[in-house]
Amino acid sequence: MNNERRLELAKEEEELKRRIAAIQREQIEEREKDLVRIVSNFKAELTSYELTLDDAIKLFDLPQVHLAQSSSINKVAKKSTSRITxxxxxxxxxxxxxxxxxxxxxxxxxxxxxxxxxxxxxx
Known part of the structure; x- marks a missing residue:
C-alpha cells in the first residue's frame, strides 16, 4: 500500500471518528430530552392525582403488582421461587x-x- 492511500485511509478514519462522536453526542442529547419529558409527564400525573414525590417513592418499595392475569389492579403477585438444581x-x-x-x-x-x-x- 502506498503512502498516499494510507493518508487517505487515515483521513477517512478521522472523519468516521468525528461522525461517531457527533452521533454519540446526539444520542446523549436525545436521551436527556426523553428523560426531561418523562419526568415532566410524571410530575404532571402526580399533581393531577394530588400525590407527592414521597407518595410515589413509597410505591417503588411495594411488591410488584401483577396486572396481566388479574382482574383487580390491587392484587399483589406471588413471587415464585425455584429450587436450586x-x-x-x-x-x-x-x-x-x-x-x-x-x-x-x-x-x-x-x-x-x-x-x-x-x-x-x-x-
Whole structure:
C-alpha cells in the first residue's frame, strides 16, 4: 500500500471518528430530552392525582403488582421461587435450571464439564 492511500485511509478514519462522536453526542442529547419529558409527564400525573414525590417513592418499595392475569389492579403477585438444581463447586453460584445459564456454568461447560456434575441432589 502506498503512502498516499494510507493518508487517505487515515483521513477517512478521522472523519468516521468525528461522525461517531457527533452521533454519540446526539444520542446523549436525545436521551436527556426523553428523560426531561418523562419526568415532566410524571410530575404532571402526580399533581393531577394530588400525590407527592414521597407518595410515589413509597410505591417503588411495594411488591410488584401483577396486572396481566388479574382482574383487580390491587392484587399483589406471588413471587415464585425455584429450587436450586445446580451449584458452583467452589463458589457461591447457584442455578435453578430456569432461564439463561449463569456465566460460571457456561464457562465450566466450555472447558468440558458436564451439566450433571453440578446437580444438587434432591433432599
Amino acid at each position: 445446580h451449584r458452583e463447586p467452589n463458589g457461591p453460584g447457584t442455578w435453578a435450571g430456569v432461564g439463561r445459564k449463569p456465566r460460571w456454568l457456561v464457562e465450566a461447560q466450555a472447558k468440558g464439564a458436564l451439566l450433571q456434575s453440578f446437580e444438587v441432589p434432591l433432599s
